[in-house]
Amino acid sequence: MARKSEKYIEGGLFAGALFTVLTTALILGVLLYETVIFFSDVSIVEFLTDRQWTPLFDEKHFGILPLLSGTILTTLVAIAFSVPVGLVIAIYLNEYSGRRFRSIVKPMLEMLAAVPTVVYGFFALVIITPFLQGIIPGLAGFSALSAGLVMGIMIIPYVTSLSEDALFAVPYSLREAAYGMGSTRFQTAFRVTLPAASSGVIVAIILAISRAIGETMIVAIAAGQQPRLTMNPLVPIETITAYIVQVSLGDVPHNSLEYRTIFAAGITLFALTFLLNSMGNWLRKKFREKYD
Amino acid sequence: MTNSGRNRLIDRAFSVWGVVSTFIGIALLLMFIGIILYDGLGRINWAFFTSLPSRFPEKAGIYTSMVGTLWIVVLTLILSLPLGISAAIYLEEYAKKGRFSNILEINISNLAGVPSIIYGLLGLQIFSRTMGLGGNLLAGAFTLALLVLPIIIVATREAIRAVPGSIKDASYALGATKWQTIWLQVLPGASGGIMTGVILALSRAVGEAAPLIVVGALAYVPFVPASPMDQYSVLPIQIFNWISRPQAGFSTNAAAGILILLAITLAMNLVAVYYRSRYQRKSN
Numbered sequence: 332m333a334r335k336s337e338k339y340i341e342g343g344l345f346a347g348a349l350f351t352v353l354t355t356a357l358i359l360g361v362l363l364y365e366t367v368i369f370f371s372d373v374s375i376v377e378f379l380t381d382r383q384w385t386p387l388f389d390e391k392h393f394g395i396l397p398l399l400s401g402t403i404l405t406t407l408v409a410i411a412f413s414v415p416v417g418l419v420i421a422i423y424l425n426e427y428s429g430r431r432f433r434s435i436v437k438p439m440l441e442m443l444a445a446v447p448t449v450v451y452g453f454f455a456l457v458i459i460t461p462f463l464q465g466i467i468p469g470l471a472g473f474s475a476l477s478a479g480l481v482m483g484i485m486i487i488p489y490v491t492s493l494s495e496d497a498l499f500a501v502p503y504s505l506r507e508a509a510y511g512m513g514s515t516r517f518q519t520a521f522r523v524t525l526p527a528a529s530s531g532v533i534v535a536i537i538l539a540i541s542r543a544i545g546e547t548m549i550v551a552i553a554a555g556q557q558p559r560l561t562m563n564p565l566v567p568i569e570t571i572t573a574y575i576v577q578v579s580l581g582d583v584p585h586n587s588l589e590y591r592t593i594f595a596a597g598i599t600l601f602a603l604t605f606l607l608n609s610m611g612n613w614l615r616k617k618f619r620e621k622y623d
Numbered sequence: 624m625t626n627s628g629r630n631r632l633i634d635r636a637f638s639v640w641g642v643v644s645t646f647i648g649i650a651l652l653l654m655f656i657g658i659i660l661y662d663g664l665g666r667i668n669w670a671f672f673t674s675l676p677s678r679f680p681e682k683a684g685i686y687t688s689m690v691g692t693l694w695i696v697v698l699t700l701i702l703s704l705p706l707g708i709s710a711a712i713y714l715e716e717y718a719k720k721g722r723f724s725n726i727l728e729i730n731i732s733n734l735a736g737v738p739s740i741i742y743g744l745l746g747l748q749i750f751s752r753t754m755g756l757g758g759n760l761l762a763g764a765f766t767l768a769l770l771v772l773p774i775i776i777v778a779t780r781e782a783i784r785a786v787p788g789s790i791k792d793a794s795y796a797l798g799a800t801k802w803q804t805i806w807l808q809v810l811p812g813a814s815g816g817i818m819t820g821v822i823l824a825l826s827r828a829v830g831e832a833a834p835l836i837v838v839g840a841l842a843y844v845p846f847v848p849a850s851p852m853d854q855y856s857v858l859p860i861q862i863f864n865w866i867s868r869p870q871a872g873f874s875t876n877a878a879a880g881i882l883i884l885l886a887i888t889l890a891m892n893l894v895a896v897y898y899r900s901r902y903q904r905k906s907n
Contacts, residue, residue, distance in 0.1 A: 337802050341717055347709025348718070351731050351776070354769050358741060361748040416644045423641025436645055438896045443648050445823075445892045447830025449859040450881050453866055454655045457874065487648045513627075515634035538736070545738025547833035548859075552866055572740050572833070579743070579837045585752065593837075597744045601737070608736035612729065 362601055365594030372588050378595065384558035384569075386592045387578075393592065395599055397558035401475065401568035402600075405550055406543040408479025408564055409486055414536055416483075417490025424491070425498040426506075426520040437492075444488040452552030455481040460553065469565060473555030476564040482549050490539050497531020497618070498524055530618040534611045541607035545600065547572040571600045656885065663878030671879060675845050676861065680872025683865075685880055687844045691760070691855035692829060694848055698764030699771065699828045704821065706768070707775030708810075714776070715783045716805055735773035742770045743837025751838050758839025761851045766838050767831060771824035778820020782813035815902030819895045826891035830884065832859035858884050 370378070373393045381394025420440070424433050460477040464470045470477075501524050509519040525532070555567025556577055569577070575593045583589045674684025710731075718724040746766030756762035786809050794804040810817075835857060842864035844856040856864075858880060865877035 337800055340802050341713075344709045344713035344717060347706050348713040348727055350706055351710055351727065351734060351772065354734060354745075354772070355730055357749060358737065358745050361745050362741075365748070416647060419641055419644040423638070423645060427638050427641055439649050440645075441896075442889065442892060443652060445826060445830075445888055446652065447832070447859055447884055447888055449830070449832045449863050449866075450885060453659075453862070453877055453881055456866065457878075458655060458658055484648050484651055515630045517634040517637045518630060520637075541736055545740065547738070547740045548863065551833070552863065572738065575740055575744070576833060576836055579747075579839075580842070594744060594748075597741055601741050604736060604738055604741075605733065608733055611736075612732050 358601070362594055362598040365591050366598045369588070369591040369595045372591075373595075382560050384574075386589050387581075387583075393595075395571075395596065397560045398569060398571045398574055398596060399599070400560050400562065401550075401554065401558065402544055402570040402572070402603075404475040404562060404564055404568060405479040405482065405546075405554055405570055406540055408476055409482035409543040409546075410536070410540055412480055412483030413486040413490050413539060417487045417535075417539075418494055418532065420487070420491045421494035421498055422520050422525065425495055426516050426524060440488045440491060443485060446485070448485065448546060448548040449552070451481045451485055452478075452549045455549055455553035467565065471555070471565060471567050473553060473557075473567040474565050475554055475568050478550045478552075478554035479543075479564065481553065482543055482546055485546070485549070486539050486542055489542055490535050493535035493538060494528070494532045497528040497535065500531065500618075501527045530614055534615045534618070537607050537611040537614070541604045541611065544607070545572065545604050547576060551576040571596045659878045659881055659885075662875055663880075663882045666875050666879035667882065676843055676856075680865075680870060680876050683873075683876055685858060685861060685883065687847050688856045688858045688861035688880075689883075690847050691840075691844065692857045694760050694851070694855060695763055695767060695835075695857055696825055696828055698760060698851060699767045700821070700825060702764055702768035703771050703775055703824070707772050707824075708779050708817065710772075711776045711779035711783060712805060712810075715780050716801070716809070731773050731776055735777065739770055739831055740833045740837060742766055743834030745769065746834060746838040756852075758841065758854055759852050760848055760855050762838050763835050763840055763855065763857075764851070766834050767828045770831065770834060771828055774824040774827065775817075775820055778823070779813065779817050782816025782820070783809055785816060786812040815898055819899045819902065822891050822895040822898070826888045826895070829891070830859055830888050832857070832863055835860060836863075858887075 378393055378395055380396070381392050382396055383392035383394050384397045385392045424436065428436075455477045456473075459481055460470070460472060460474065463477055463480075464472075467476075505523055505527060506519055509523040514522070550570045551573040554570060554573060556569050556573060557567045558569040558574070559566065561568065574596055578589065578593045671684045672689065673686050674682060675687055677683040714724065714727060718727065743766060746762060746769075750756050750762040750765045751758060754762075756765075790808050790812060791804055794808045799807065840860055841854055841856050842860055844854060846853075848855040862877050862880040862884060865873040865880060868874075
């Protein structure tokens with residue numbers, strides 16, 4: 332009797348686990364289904380090479396490049412800010428600071444990632460943009476620069492915590508050897524620990540990039556709504572995520588070509604983040620095995 | 624200056640730079656919050672909590688979006704908790720090491736990295752359209768439940784792993800079955816860690832706007848949702864709506880709304896941090 336009900340319970344738990352696979356299958360299915368229909372109206376060549384994205388205008392162009400360049404631009408700004416800062420924090424916490432300092436600072440840093448992104452969007456638009464406009468003449472009211480910088484603040488804890496794991500995994504004997512040779516903490520950190528942890532740091536950067544690419548509300552609020560093929564961070568642009576929000580807020584009829592553009596844009600976004608995440612997770616597994 | 628003197632100087636300089644970097648993000652955040660307090664605190668009064676949205680900034684309030692957020696959080700919890708905990712128990716206690724459990728693991732870490740807006744597209748097609756739920760609370764809660772599922776699974780698995788094997792051995796030695804051991808020993812022992820994960824997952828759900836916009840949550844809801852089948856707005860979407868309006872009065876409203884939203888999410892995170900530290904001390 333008891334044996335039998337235990338089997339049912341195991342079956343139920345298994346169904347729960349299987350549900351996660353179903354979720355992935357549904358995501359892929361939904362995106363592919365709508366995209367395939369989309370590509371029966373728009374050629375893939377146009378989608379990948381046209382330099383304009385104007386599905387909501389009379390003269391329609393369906394080139395993903397402007398949305399892609401907007402996404403990459405904000406991501407670059409965010410990464411250029413968060414990686415140096417986040418990495419220095421990780422090195423400082425691991426190689427310099429005491430345990431007590433670390434245990435106080437880490438929860439505070441995690442708070443940065445806990446702030447809702449719509450709040451960061453407000454910061455970017457109302458505080459950072461006017462401030463930067465005072466320094467950089469010609470900065471537009473919406474720009475990749477201010478959205479990217481604020482996104483960078485949000486991403487700091489991701490970079491820090493992943494790089495810290497990597498630095499922490501470096502065997503202590505390596506550090507002791509460096510100290511024994513008379514190295515300073517700085518020399519030990521940058522010539523011994525950091526190179527030894529480099530694959531883990533690369534993982535941190537890859538996953539941070541993926542996080543930045545998928546970020547939505549900050550760019551929807553502060554980066555503008557103008558798809559533009561440019562690498563100039565001072566002008567309004569539009570990211571893939573912001574475009575999906577823009578269409579969702581308007582009243583585009585279901586089953587129209589305009590409606591399907593958000594799935595075509597979505598699958599591009601999904602493919603990018605999926606590639607980066609897979610690469611990051613694969614590398615992380617690989618470097619973990621090295622010291623085990 | 625000697626070589627070693629220079630090296631020592633660089634070492635010192637970096638330690639200063641480390642402290643500066645550590646606090647730069649936190650300092651900026653505190654400065655932002657300070658400015659928002661200055662902008663928004665004066666706007667918060669009782670009427671702000673009890674008023675419906677309005678075209679006139681000074682009359683508008685967060686009543687409907689607060690109720691919407693509450694609905695969403697409760698429904699998301701109900702939907703995601705059983706699923707997340709079952710999946711975690713299965714993976715920790717039942718799954719045999721092998722190809723299949725490997726696929727499950729990789730899949731969950733990939734799901735955790737899927738951008739929230741993609742969950743919105745999933746919800747739009749499956750819950751809103753195929754299941755015909757439209758833009759109601761249930762469609763939003765289903766979507767967010769899938770979004771937070773990986774967070775709950777990962778946290779629950781860690782908590783289960785932290786339960787000492789000796790407790791399980793003792794339970795088996797007394798003749799308990801596998802499920803009795805899990806239900807009566809492992810889960811209670813892991814409850815602190817599970818709790819931490821669930822609170823963090825819900826705080827994520829409270830702050831999400833993008834996926835809910837995609838599944839059809841409204842920016843303007845002049846009534847209070849009374850059942851899961853009703854249309855709704857949530858606090859972050861209300862704030863987003865106010866931010867995107869040109870009149871200055873709405874910017875003040877947005878600042879005031881942000882103060883409320885920040886208070887909720889930071890309180891949830893503090894509770895989670897407290898739980899975690901208490902639970903770590905206990906297991907040490």
